[in-house]
Amino acid sequence: MTGKRTRYSAEFKAKVALEALRGELTTAQLAAKHGIHQTMVGEWKRQAMEGLTAVFSGKAAAPESAKVAEAEVEKLHAKIGQLLVERD
Structure with missing residues (x-):
């Protein structure tokens, strides 16, 4: 049996x-209509x-990657400010 899952x-x-x-x-009707298993319908409904x-x-919190990206942006802004001061 091949283990390829449909995404x-x-x-x-x-x-x-x-x-x-x-x-x-x-x-059961929804599962048949869309060609998926009944458990998927129930799982997606629960989610x-x-x-x-x-x-x-x-x-509802922001995803962790968004928090990391925001911290990186703040760090880069600080670095830009530092470089501008050093240049002038």
Whole structure:
């Protein structure tokens, strides 16, 4: 058996999760409609609910990479300021 997994785009996952949240179709119907396993529908729905809860509770934090990038920008701005002072 080949172990190649299908990777779904974030847009596709969001589309399926929103359909699941609407509740117009069962999990089995959604899975058949999109050609995926039922557990994926349930997992994406759960992740969407957790994400929405975090957004409305104010707990949605910036990704760690964004924090690192912001620190790097601050460090570079300080270096630019130092070099400008040394040049003048």
